[in-house]
Amino acid sequence: MILQDIEHPSRIHLDIETDDRDAELQRLESIAATGVEAMARWTVMQVPSGHCCCIIGLRRVGFDEKANTWK
Secondary structure, eight states: OOOOOOSSSOSOEEEEEOSOHHHHHHHHHHTTOEEEEEOSSEEEEEOTTSOEEEEEOOOSTTHHHHOOOOO
């Protein structure tokens, strides 16, 4: 677990790990999330509740074995 200082008012911040960042960004945008900031290794999104999350590339070994599929 990593604790990080956040600059937005929400009290939690999730990092969503994905093997396809573009597809995950499109999925979140389809449920009304908006882009806040795009960096080289992650993109910050804000969901309708006001919470922010980062969409990041693969970090874990064995990701494919544990990945969720969203429908």
